[in-house]
Every structure is written in structure tokens, then in C-alpha cells.
Amino acid sequence: MALETDQLGKRYGDTWALRDCSLHLPEGRIAALVGPNGAGKTTLLHMAVGLLRPDAGAASVFGRSPYDDTAVLADIGFVAQDTPLYPDFTAAELITMGGKLNKVWDDALARTRLAQLGIPPDKPVGKLSGGQRAQVALALALAKRPRLLLLDEPVASLDPLARREFLQALMGSVADSGTTVLLSSHLLADLERVCDYLIVLNSAQVQLVGPVDDLVAEHCRLVGPRHDGEPIAGVAAIVRASHTDRQSTLLVRTDGPITDPAWTVHEVTLEDLILTYLAEGETQGSHEAWGVTA
Structure with missing residues (x-):
């Protein structure tokens, strides 16, 4: 190293x-x-x-x-x-x-x-x-x-x-x-x-x-029905989520193929990935600074 x-x-x-x-x-x-x-x-x-x-x-x-x-x-x-x-x-x-x-x-x-x-x-x-x-x-x-x-x-x-x-x-x-x-x-x-x-x-x-190539390849954006926390096959972690009344958009880290037909899979760019993790880090840091449990 x-x-x-x-x-x-x-x-x-x-x-x-x-x-x-x-x-x-x-x-x-x-x-x-x-x-x-x-x-x-x-x-x-x-x-x-x-x-x-x-x-x-x-x-x-x-x-x-x-x-x-x-x-x-x-x-x-x-x-x-x-x-x-x-x-x-x-x-x-x-x-x-x-x-x-x-x-x-x-x-x-x-x-x-x-x-x-x-x-x-x-x-x-x-x-x-x-x-x-x-x-x-x-x-x-x-x-x-x-x-x-x-x-x-x-x-x-x-x-x-x-x-x-x-x-x-x-x-x-x-x-x-x-x-x-x-x-x-x-x-x-x-x-x-x-x-x-x-x-x-x-x-x-x-x-x-x-x-870079590995990180981009193992992340994707999923668009599908409102997600309430249930496991999704092939998803190792949900990095960021946004919701409407009927739909969820999730940026996820995968550990296998996404086979559930309810979810539409979109590729992400390096910029998408970086900005998402920066935004998530800012949220965590703000919670810690104010002593709030995220």
C-alpha cells in the first residue's frame, strides 16, 4: 500500500x-x-x-x-x-x-x-x-x-x-x-x-x-413503489432515499442482481455517487453535532 x-x-x-x-x-x-x-x-x-x-x-x-x-x-x-x-x-x-x-x-x-x-x-x-x-x-x-x-x-x-x-x-x-x-x-x-x-x-x-469502476458498478438508482423498509433482493444498503405518496427513489449499494420487476434500475454516474455520499455525510454530521439520533 x-x-x-x-x-x-x-x-x-x-x-x-x-x-x-x-x-x-x-x-x-x-x-x-x-x-x-x-x-x-x-x-x-x-x-x-x-x-x-x-x-x-x-x-x-x-x-x-x-x-x-x-x-x-x-x-x-x-x-x-x-x-x-x-x-x-x-x-x-x-x-x-x-x-x-x-x-x-x-x-x-x-x-x-x-x-x-x-x-x-x-x-x-x-x-x-x-x-x-x-x-x-x-x-x-x-x-x-x-x-x-x-x-x-x-x-x-x-x-x-x-x-x-x-x-x-x-x-x-x-x-x-x-x-x-x-x-x-x-x-x-x-x-x-x-x-x-x-x-x-x-x-x-x-x-x-x-x-472508481467498482464503486460505480455496485451502486444504482431504483425507482418503484413506496418503500417502507422491507428487504430488497440484491440490495446490500440503501444509501439515500426519497419518497412521494406512492413512489420511492433509492440510491443503493448492491450485492447481487436486482430481479424484482417492481423496481426500475438506473445506472449512476461518479458525480451522482459522490454527491449522494457527501449529502449523507453532512446529515450524519449535523445529527452528531446536535446530539440527535438519526
Whole structure:
């Protein structure tokens, strides 16, 4: 596993930023980490790179603790949400500095990538556009030749063209190196194009995790007569339900074929799936915050 957590938790005072977080990310995947603001995405990523110590549970990268075994950090590339770079340094100076700070460093990769993107090497990065700064940060992270690349909403503030260029650069590099990627974002259309693994995080807890194709295949939407809670053959769980006087619409997780002719089966999209689990997580979180039993 590239990244694995077991009942991972981080608390600030009486508030859990992340709680009972258990997930696994196999090597070679390009994974989407999805959740609303405040869901715990940044907290999870910061514990994965050893910037925060867990208050509960454990996180491991390639079987090693990033907080206690700092040698594993050489295998991790990280681009933080605000793409922090020394604003007075040029891209060329940052590449030179990276070579002095990292045992493994591909100077040519970073310089070639930025040249292909037309980013001036001698201009202070503080004077570059947001998209250009994001590309510099990505080039620096990739120059480490990391086995695991963590990206914390790197395209959130970029315009559509800059987002597309960033993701194209990312996909090209990953295809060449086989790097495992965990990309945090709330831009679902972008994630649907590039990711093959999904982690949905909401209300400080994991709501859904697994390969995208498998998750989409094992969910569907059922439309049929008003459902009052009786079991439906082939349905493992009802994720969300809406009702009228005579009809119910259910988004369900299946464990077999739906054979009851009373139900019409509709496929769901990845966006349908993500939004449903996010909505369900919000409902559960609100009940817990107010001490209400759902």
C-alpha cells in the first residue's frame, strides 16, 4: 500500500478534524480525495507527510510512519493548497535549491517541464500567474521522483485553461513514472477525467473508498413503489432515499442482481455517487453535532 490509515484521528481542543479514518491506497493508483471544506482533507494529507502527529490511530506510507520514520519522506512529493514558494526566488533558483536539499533529484526533468510550459526561468515566482506558480510547484515535487505524490487542491484557484494544463502535465508525468497520486479537490469534472480511485471524506470521517469502476458498478438508482423498509433482493444498503405518496427513489449499494420487476434500475454516474455520499455525510454530521439520533 502506498498509503494506509487505521482509525486515524486528529483533534483540536474538543473538535475532531479527522476521526476514525481508515483507508488504503494501493500503489499505482491516481486517487481523488473528495470532500467539502472542513471535511479533514488537508489534515489527512498533513499527517501523511508527517507535518502533524495523530491523536489517535496511525498512518503509514509504504509501511512506514511518516512522523516517526522521516526517511520515508524522500519517497513523498507534496504540493500544499497555497503552493508555497519563496516569492523572491526564480524558478531556476528553486530548482537549484531543490537539488541541494534532496538526495534524489532530477534537475533535467524540472527544467524541461517548465521550458515546455513557457515559464520564464529568471522571473521571481512571486510575479508569475497562479497557474504558472502551480506548475513550478508541481515540477519541483516531481523532480524528487516520488513514489507517492500528494496534491492538496492545487487547481482550486486556477481558471479552466490553467487547470487543464496542470492536469495534463500531471497525467503525462505519472504515465512516465508510475507515481501513485492522491489529489484532493472538490472539482468533480476534473477528477472524473483523471482519477481511477476514490476516497470520499466528510464530517471528519471516510464515507466511501475504492476503485472508481467498482464503486460505480455496485451502486444504482431504483425507482418503484413506496418503500417502507422491507428487504430488497440484491440490495446490500440503501444509501439515500426519497419518497412521494406512492413512489420511492433509492440510491443503493448492491450485492447481487436486482430481479424484482417492481423496481426500475438506473445506472449512476461518479458525480451522482459522490454527491449522494457527501449529502449523507453532512446529515450524519449535523445529527452528531446536535446530539440527535438519526
